[in-house]
Amino acid sequence: MGKIVKLKDGFVGEKQINIPVAILDKYICQGEFLKSLYLTHIGFFPKAFFHFRERKKGCADNILFYCLSGKGYFNTPLGSFELNANQYTVLPAGIAHRYQADINDPWTIYWIHFSGEKLAEFNKMNDATRFNCAIDIRYNEQIIQLWEQMYYAIKSGYTRENFGYANMCLYHFLSLFVFPISIERQVEEDLVTKTVRFLKLNIERPLTVENIATHFSYSISYFSALFRKETGRSPIEYFIQLKIHYACQLLDQSSLKIKEIAQKVGYEDAFYFSRQFSKIMGCAPSHYKIMKK
Known part of the structure; x- marks a missing residue:
């Protein structure tokens, strides 16, 4: 044994x-x-x-x-x-x-x-x-x-x-x-709070809106409409922003290569990750890393 x-x-x-x-x-x-x-x-x-x-x-x-x-x-x-x-x-x-x-x-x-x-x-x-x-x-x-x-x-x-x-x-x-x-709010946790927590715990995964809605036992259309009503963004837009913000932390606080950071936030394609990063942050991850030094 x-x-x-x-x-x-x-x-x-x-x-x-x-x-x-x-x-x-x-x-x-x-x-x-x-x-x-x-x-x-x-x-x-x-x-x-x-x-x-x-x-x-x-x-x-x-x-x-x-x-x-x-x-x-x-x-x-x-x-x-x-x-x-x-x-x-x-x-x-x-x-x-x-x-x-x-x-x-x-x-x-x-x-x-x-x-x-x-x-x-x-x-x-x-x-x-x-x-x-x-x-x-x-x-x-x-x-x-x-x-x-x-x-x-x-x-x-x-x-x-x-x-x-x-x-x-x-x-x-x-x-x-x-x-x-x-400090505790004496109310039940709402769907958006639960969703954000779920997304943060799965930041390294390439989740789809179907994956997220299914996790909370909602239809895709109902879940997406409810999430957008509360946040002003679609679940995937919100998830991408969380990924990019976490990537910024890794660029600031680690010596990881951009390809490694891309993988840590769920992107196997480093070039696609760079495009998404640039779209949100206004510059490429390589430029962001230089600016923060």
Whole structure:
């Protein structure tokens, strides 16, 4: 019988930064304000097949997991829990734990580790043990946006300014989980919000309007009319714009070649991608990359 595969990272499409201790000491732990609460690790694992970690003595940091899709499981001294889409958990520092993705429907998760001199006070003030289970949370685009701001601030370089910005974002990011009632709209998610989320999760796919309408169990004509009424654009026009905006991020923040970026946003033909890019941005991707340097 084959050995069970267990991976702590290395997933296709993952994003991850583990800040070296020496860097934390240099830029954060010497500052009275920043050392109160700060990021130590940050990551995004899409469809993390065979993801597994076990820490029998716990971790020095709090760990927050936000599940966007799929599911996984975690165990602590408080019990065994299943984490599904639109749920989160916080594993407090120093508590033994084990977590893993589901074999058949592995989770897609955003996660952070955070620590600091005020971590114990943070946990006490917010009764951290109440977060040590699977907690429902409405989808909130701000969560993803703030995670990206923290990630790309640190990714752009280890400087005091970047860490300062990322760690100020951390407080806002945590507040969306700790105090969700104040920011959640008390209405059902509308079709456009669901559609935009679906498109962002499938940015690398060449979806058709039929694919999108079928996903939400609508006819093509009804879905297209409803989407255009709310946004002023067709679903495919909107999807193309999302793809091009994401391509701009990759041009700004990565060293990927234009052909590789085209593939990441669902275009096998780099020349066709360039034409679509030029139509929306007013210049070719190669020119855009030069201008942003």
